[in-house]
Amino acid sequence: MKAAVSLLRNHFGFARLHVKSASLEKYRFDPLRRGHALEAIIPSYQNEYYHPKCRFIQYIRAGDTCKRLAMVSENGCKMIELSSMTCASPDMLQFIQQRYCMESLLESSQFMEVTDVLNDLRLLPPIDAPGKIIGVATNYYDTCEERKQKVPKNPEFFVKFNTSVTGALDNIRAHHIAKASSLQYLSDTRIDYGCQLAVVIGTKCRNVPRPSAMGCVFGYTIAQDITARDWNVLLGGQTLLGKSLDTFCPLGSVIVHKSHVPDVNNLWIKTHVNGEERQNSNTRNMIFKIDTLIHQLSQFMTLCPGDIILTGTPAGIGAHRSPSCFLKPGDLLESEIQKLGKMRNKVINPYA
Template identity: 35%
Template sequence: MKLLRVGPVGQEKPAILDDKGTIRDLSRHVSDFAGPSVGFEALNAIRAIDLSTLPVIENPDRIGACLASVPNFYCIGLNYAKHAAEAGMDAPKEPIIFSKASSALSGPFDPVIIPRQSTKTDWEVELGVVIGKAASYVSEADALSYVAGYCTVNDVSERAFQIEKGGQWIKGKSAPSFGPVGPYLVTADEVPDPQNLSLSLSLNGATVQDSNTSDMIFGVAEIVSYMSQFMMLLPGDIIATGTPSGVGMGMKPQRFLVEGDVMELEVEGLGRQWQQATNAQ
C-alpha cells in the first residue's frame, strides 16, 4: 500500500493510492497516520477495505508529510562508505545514532526554510524506515518484521550548527522544515529488499547524489536490531538511515543552499520530493 496525507497544513486527510494511482480518501476509516495508526493491526484493517468504495480526491492542492507526527525521529550518521570518505572520517564500527526534533517534520513539497544565522544548510537524501510495533532486544534476523514501511526523507542539515558549535548534532538537524518525509508511506510488503534501492538528489537540475542502499555500512535489519538493544522503538517512529556521498559539505569547494535553490530527490519505489529553499523571515 501507498499511504499519504493530502490537504493544507494542519488539515490533511489520510489517503491511499489505489491500483490505478487514484488518490482515495481514508478519513472515514482512519483519523490520521501517526503512532499506533501505522502499526500492523491498523495497516491490516486498511488492507481489508474495498478501495473502490472510498471517495476520490482529485487534484489535491498539497501533499503533506506521510506521517502526521512521530514519537521519535531518529537518524543514522555516516552510514554510506563513500559519504564517510567524503567527510574525511573513518567508517564507524557501530551505527552512529542521533535525533532530529519531531517539529522538523515537513511535507515533501513544502519549502525548506534556511534558518536565521545559517551559512551551511545542506541536503541529504535518505531511506526512511517506519516502525510498526514496539521493538526491544530484537534479533537482526527478526528485525525487518518490526518495520511497517518505508519513505523518502531529506535529512536537511545546517553544518555550522551541527559541527562548529559543539555538543550534539541535533541542533544542526532540527530547524522547522528540516525533515521532509513522503510523499508516501510504502508498506514493507512492497519493498522486498531495502538494501537494493537506488536513491538520488538533484540541485537545480544537476544530479549531486546518485547511489544505492547497497552502499550502506549498516543495513536496515542491523540498524533496527542494534537500536533496540538500547531503547524501545515505538510504532510510528521514523529512522532516517543515512545519506550517500554528494552532499554540499563534501564538495570542493563546498556548496550550500541559498534562497531559490531547488532540490529534487527520490528513493526507488517510494516517491519523489521537490523543495525550494527560502530564507527564514
C-alpha cells in the same frame, strides 16, 4: 485566497495536488502565498498501475481543516479515502497503531469507491508528529570513500526533533540563526542536504534480535536530513541544534508499506539541486543494514509505532564537494528514492 502546488503524476505515488485556503496552523504548516506556485515535478518514468495500494498519504481537502488518510495508486491518479470508508484513523500515527492487516485492507479495497485525486488537496507529511526521529551518521561505503574515513565498526546515532518535520512540497527555511554569529568569517549560512531512506516503525519493540528486526517495520518513506553545518561542525559539534531547526526534515510524500518494497537493500537514491545531480547511489551501499540499526537501537530504548529511523545519506553532500556547495534561498532541492517517490522543496528566506 488561493495558492497552487502542482505535483505531476508519476510512478512514485505522486499526484497533481493543489492548495486552497485552509487553516493549517494547527499542523505547523504555513499556507503558500498567493501566486507562489511550485512548478511540476518531472517524473522519472511512467507506468500503468492505477489501483490504490498500501501507499499512504495524509492530506486536507480544500476549504477544510480536517486531516484525512488515503491510499493512492502508484501513478498517483487514483485514491481511496480510508478515513471516510473504513474504521481507519485519519491520522497516520494512530492508523499504524491500529495494526491493520494489509492483505485484508487490499482485498477490501476492491469493494471501496476509487476516486480521482483531485486538484484541491493540501498534501501533508505522511506522518507529522513521530515520537522519535533517529539518524545514523556515515552509513554508506561511498561516503567513507568521499571523506577518506575508515569504515565505522559501529553505527553512530543522532536525533532530530519532530518540530523539524515538513512536507514533500513545503519550503525549507534558511534560518538566519543557522549561521553562527560568532564566526565572522562566514558570509553565508552553511545549510547542507542529504537524501535518506526513512524507516517507519510499526510495533512497540525492545531488545529485538537481528533476525526478527524487520518484523518491526511498518514501511518506508523519503527524508532529507537538512543540516546547519555552522552549528553541527564548526562550533564543537552542536549536532542537535544543527539538525533540528524548523523545516529541516522534509518527509514524504507517501509511506509505502513494506509489502510493496520486496528488496529495500537495492533501491537507487538521488538528489538534485537546481537540476544538477548531487547524489546518486544505492541502498545496497549501506554499511549497517536496517535490521542491524533496529537491533542496536532497541538495546538502549523502546521503539514505538511511528518512530522514524533515518538510515544515512550517500556521497555527494555539499560540505564534501570541492568546492563546498551549500543550499541558499532560491535553490530547488529534489530528492528521489526508487519505489518510494520524490520530494521537491524550495529553500526560502525565513521571512519570505
